[in-house]
Amino acid sequence: MTRQGDPHTDAPRVGQHHPGPPRFLSTGETTELAPRDPDPDASYAWRIVDAPPDSDATVGTEPVTQFTPDVPGRYLLGLDAPDGDHRLTVHAFAADYADVDVAGGSGTALRDRDADDTADRGYAAHRDREGAGRPRVRLDATVEGKDESGTRGGETDSTEVVVRATPTPNPESALDAEELAVTFVVDDRDVETAVATGRTNPRDAMRLTDDGRALRVDAEAVPDRLRVHAVAVARAPGADPRVSVADAVAVERTTAGAFDGDAFDEGAFGAGETRFETVRLNDPPSWASDATVYEVYVRTFSDAEGGEAFDALADRIPEIADLGVDTLWLTPVLEHDGKPHGYNITDFFDTAADLGDRDDYEALVETAHDHGMRVLFDFVANHTARDHEWFEDAYQNPASPYRDRYEWQDSGEPGTYFDWELIANLNHANLHVRRFLLDVIDEWAPLVDGFRCDMAWAVPDAFWRELRDRVKDIDREFLLMDETIPYIPDFHEGMFDVHFDATLYFQLRQIGRGAEPAKSVLDAIDQRAEIGFPDHAGFLQYIENHDETRYRVECGDAAAAAAGAATFVLPGVPMIYAGQEIGQRGRRDAIAWDHAREPVRERYRRLLDVRGAHPALGPDGDLERLDYHVASGDLGERPIAASGDVHPEDVVAFRRSDGNESLVVVLNFAPEPASVAVETTHADRDLVTGDSCVVVDGEGRERIRVDAVAVVREAV
Numbered sequence: 001m002t003r004q005g006d007p008h009t010d011a012p013r014v015g016q017h018h019p020g021p022p023r024f025l026s027t028g029e030t031t032e033l034a035p036r037d038p039d040p041d042a043s044y045a046w047r048i049v050d051a052p053p054d055s056d057a058t059v060g061t062e063p064v065t066q067f068t069p070d071v072p073g074r075y076l077l078g079l080d081a082p083d084g085d086h087r088l089t090v091h092a093f094a095a096d097y098a099d100v101d102v103a104g105g106s107g108t109a110l111r112d113r114d115a116d117d118t119a120d121r122g123y124a125a126h127r128d129r130e131g132a133g134r135p136r137v138r139l140d141a142t143v144e145g146k147d148e149s150g151t152r153g154g155e156t157d158s159t160e161v162v163v164r165a166t167p168t169p170n171p172e173s174a175l176d177a178e179e180l181a182v183t184f185v186v187d188d189r190d191v192e193t194a195v196a197t198g199r200t201n202p203r204d205a206m207r208l209t210d211d212g213r214a215l216r217v218d219a220e221a222v223p224d225r226l227r228v229h230a231v232a233v234a235r236a237p238g239a240d241p242r243v244s245v246a247d248a249v250a251v252e253r254t255t256a257g258a259f260d261g262d263a264f265d266e267g268a269f270g271a272g273e274t275r276f277e278t279v280r281l282n283d284p285p286s287w288a289s290d291a292t293v294y295e296v297y298v299r300t301f302s303d304a305e306g307g308e309a310f311d312a313l314a315d316r317i318p319e320i321a322d323l324g325v326d327t328l329w330l331t332p333v334l335e336h337d338g339k340p341h342g343y344n345i346t347d348f349f350d351t352a353a354d355l356g357d358r359d360d361y362e363a364l365v366e367t368a369h370d371h372g373m374r375v376l377f378d379f380v381a382n383h384t385a386r387d388h389e390w391f392e393d394a395y396q397n398p399a400s401p402y403r404d405r406y407e408w409q410d411s412g413e414p415g416t417y418f419d420w421e422l423i424a425n426l427n428h429a430n431l432h433v434r435r436f437l438l439d440v441i442d443e444w445a446p447l448v449d450g451f452r453c454d455m456a457w458a459v460p461d462a463f464w465r466e467l468r469d470r471v472k473d474i475d476r477e478f479l480l481m482d483e484t485i486p487y488i489p490d491f492h493e494g495m496f497d498v499h500f501d502a503t504l505y506f507q508l509r510q511i512g513r514g515a516e517p518a519k520s521v522l523d524a525i526d527q528r529a530e531i532g533f534p535d536h537a538g539f540l541q542y543i544e545n546h547d548e549t550r551y552r553v554e555c556g557d558a559a560a561a562a563a564g565a566a567t568f569v570l571p572g573v574p575m576i577y578a579g580q581e582i583g584q585r586g587r588r589d590a591i592a593w594d595h596a597r598e599p600v601r602e603r604y605r606r607l608l609d610v611r612g613a614h615p616a617l618g619p620d621g622d623l624e625r626l627d628y629h630v631a632s633g634d635l636g637e638r639p640i641a642a643s644g645d646v647h648p649e650d651v652v653a654f655r656r657s658d659g660n661e662s663l664v665v666v667l668n669f670a671p672e673p674a675s676v677a678v679e680t681t682h683a684d685r686d687l688v689t690g691d692s693c694v695v696v697d698g699e700g701r702e703r704i705r706v707d708a709v710a711v712v713r714e715a716v
Contacts, residue, residue: 017044017081018192019088020465021494022185024231024246026095027069032428032462033088034064035081036469037438040431042082049087050076064429087188093233094240133170133242134489134532135180137232140164141249141278143219159219161251161276166213167232170242171529180232184208184215187227187248194223202226219276226251227281245493245534248281284497284538285450285477287374289619292608293575294325297546298333298355299340300590301578310356314367321371323581323601324608327479328368329376329452331546333361337385337422340588341546342378343454344385344422348440365447374449376479381437382458383416383423391424405430417458428460437463438470445471450479456491457484464495481540489532498538498573503527508543508563511669512555517649518562518669525570525623538619541567542575546588553585558671561603561708565688568607569656569665569711571619576604603708610687610711616658617665617711626664627679628653631697646670651706653678655714662714663687666706675703681715 017035025031035044044063051057052073059067059077069075069092079086141163167180186203194202205221208214215228228251232244254275302312310333320328332342335352342352351361365375384391390402396412397403407415407425414424426433445451451471456464464482471478482496486503507524510516528539543551543563552560567574579586581604583597611617630648650670656663664682668674675695682704684694688711695705704710 016083017079018086018189019077019079020189020462020469021187021227021248022089022091022229024183024185024229024243024493025069025090025092026243027072027092028095030066030068031090032064032460033059033067033077033079034429034434034460034462034466035079035431036466038063038431038434039082040435043080044082045080047078047080048075049078050074062429063431064434086192089185089188091183091185091231093243133173133234133236135170135173135175135232135234135242135244136168136529136532136534137182137230137244137247138166138168138534138536139228139230139247139249140166140280141228141251143251143276143278161217161219161222161226162214163216163228163230163249163251164214165230165232165247167244168535169234170532171526173234173236175234175236180234182212182230182232184228184230187229190223190226193225197223199223222251222253222276224253245489245532247534247536248494250279250281252277252279279476280536281472282492282494282534283536285479287477288479288498288538288573290612290615291327291374291573292325292611293327293329293376293540293573294320294323295329295331295542295545295575295577297331297341297578297588299331299342300588303590306354307356309354310351310360310364314364317364317367317371317373321373323576323605324612325576326372327374327376327449329575330378332378332380332454334380337387339422343380344383344387345380346385346387346389348384348436349443362447374479375447376450376452376481377444377448378454379441379444379451380454381426381440381463382455383420383425386414386422386424388424405433417455425458428463434463438466441467441470445474445478449477450481452481452483453496454483456482456496457488461490461495464491468495487533487539489534489537492534492537498540499533501528501539501541501572504539504541504567504570504572505543505548508566509551509555512551512559512563518652518667519649521566521570521652521667522623522625522654539572540575541570541572542577543567544577544580544587545575546577548587550580550585550587552583556671557583558708559669561600562667562669564604565607565709566667568611569617569667569709571621571623571656573619574611580604606688607709614661614663614687614711616656616661616663618658621656621658624655624657626653626655628666629677631675631677631703646672646674650674651676653704655680657714662716664704664712664714666704666710668706668708673705673707675705677701677703683713683715685712687711687713 016037019033019035023031033046046059046065048059052071055071057068057070059065069090072092072094075090077088077090141161144160144162145158165182167177167182169175169177169180191201191203200221202217202221202223206215206217227248229246229248231246234242254277298309302309302316304312333351333355334345335347335350336342337344337346351358368375390405394400394402394406405427407427409415416423416425468480480496481498482491483500484491485500487499504524507516507521511518511521551563579591581601583600584591615621630651651668651674653666653676656665664678666676684692686693688709693705693710694702697703704712
């Protein structure tokens with residue numbers, strides 16, 4: 001769809017084909033350039049408008065091309081499009097790539113990695129990117145008076161907009177926050193709009209504070225929408241700079257009538273008076289902070305006849321909602337090639353006949369909404385099935401008009417990843433493909449609450465940035481979740497809200513197998529910041545899904561109970577794969593509802609209740625390590641290295657806190673209960689079971705008795 005105006009201000013939208021936000025790159029790192037909302041029959045031309053004096057960088061001649069800065073500095077790229085001439089800022093930083101996998105910073109480069117090598121490395125592949133030492137940054141915008149007596153909030157002569165950066169060193173860095181630099185870039189789109197509508201160029205009106213941590217601009221010089229992006233830069237002595245994932249904020253003009261009554265005091269500001277709203281652009285939706293995802297493998301979830309799966313699933317919505325989950329992720333629901341997983345799509349604009357028709361799907365979504373649940377659509381942007389009409393025409397037909405819409409190998413076979421022989425990779429450099437995928441987004445996004453994006457690593461980052469702006473301009477609370485294994489910090493830079501945490505998944509499997517100590521689960525959480533994810537990034541925490549063997553099959557029931565609990569007591573968004581909550585053993589088999597293990601379901605229900613009642617356990621709660629000691633089950637014994645079925649390395653204890661309360665959490669992956677002393681005072685009631693969990697050993701010392709998980713309040 002082509003938007004006719006800004007959804008927040010009703011101002012005319014300028015620059016429909018503008019390529020998007022500024023880019024922050026390392027020298028030698030490649031990014032994709034593409035016009036947005038493209039007309040496949042139009043002409044587009046790129047050029048370099050300005051570059052550092054020593055640069056020999058070039059830009060391609062195709063509408064979708066790539067750019068690689070060769071020296072540090074600021075580049076200004078031009079795009080000649082049907083709606084005018086656009087500018088894009090690229091800021092490049094020096095890099096020698098020592099111990100850094102630079103390809104991990106670019107979706108365009110990452111998708112060219114060797115698929116077989118990736119498969120061999122599996123979930124541990126993140127280790128190849130350790131050592132980068134990237135800092136982090138957070139941007140916040142406020143509307144303030146220039147002095148303490150000035151009016152705050154409305155647009156007056158004494159009002160200004162302030163964008164502040166808070167840089168944070170890498171946890172493993174020796175640098176202090178004061179030693180970090182910040183690089184700000186005003187969004188080129190907003191400069192273009194301001195100039196086109198007769199306003200002052202916001203870059204000319206901005207002032208950088210002496211400490212380099214904030215930008216200030218008089219309110220009257222702020223255009224209808226002002227977006228500011230920034231990175232933190234760490235320069236250790238003798239080393240090239242390490243650059244953070246960029247953060248971004250928007251300041252938007254609006255009026256009293258644009259808000260609901262709770263947004264601000266209308267008594268203080270008259271209706272229609274100019275106001276400003278500030279938005280942190282890379283934060284996940286507010287509802288994601290306490291979301292719990294429930295994945296449904298749609299074709300085996302319910303025992304249904306052909307064409308009745310949507311209806312059967314809708315019938316089970318009350319039962320799912322009763323468990324306490326609030327977000328439903330449905331594996332693909334579109335017409336497919338007959339493979340039950342549904343990822344080989346033949347028609348991107350219609351539901352699969354074996355599941356039901358479009359009305360049935362919409363009724364399912366409505367039923368979920370009626371029960372307080374949001375719905376995630378599984379969006380496939382990397383490939384089509386070989387049975388798709390495009391491919392059938394293009395295969396072995398060089399003259400086909402669809403030929404350039406796919407990637408091709410020298411053998412004449414389509415490009416694919418791994419051993420997936422029934423799909424064909426789309427060519428995202430083709431404007432028809434991009435137009436097609438944008439139309440798919442417009443078709444399904446209005447019906448649901450978010451996208452789970454399949455194989456996000458295999459699709460160029462420029463496309464994901466466009467998707468984000470496209471859906472967030474309409475609904476800021478629309479969730480975008482990427483399946484990228486291993487996860488990539490840069491995918492939080494104007495692309496995704498929540499990321500599959502395959503690192504945590506892998507570590508929980510290792511612990512369940514006995515290959516790693518339980519305390520290593522905390523290392524998996526720490527790694528998020530260590531490799532550069534900002535604090536506001538969200539993570540999907542899971543122990544199984546439709547691609548993986550059930551955890552209990554591989555690691556046993558006791559470890560499965562602890563691992564499942566870990567996803568609810570560690571900072572992130574927990575996910576249950578349908579059947580996990582009843583002890584299902586088959587990965588994609590029909591759910592054995594009639595043989596549900598009720599104690600397992602009750603344990604998950606209690607975990608959901610505890611997490612919902614205690615925000616300290618959620619994504620925003622702090623996590624801290626605690627000193628703890630594990631004894632055997634015999635309380636008369638002194639601490640030992642190991643005892644029977646309980647080994648000290650089967651157990652981990654830590655603290656979760658949020659300013660309102662502090663909780664002690666103990667996880668036990670062993671098949672027998674453990675007695676754990678923690679180096680802090682705490683209550684005796686387990687919040688999960690509601691029962692006392694404190695026992696006293698032979699020396700009079702209190703210990704927490706834990707089967708799989710115990711959560712107790714820390715004494716103040």
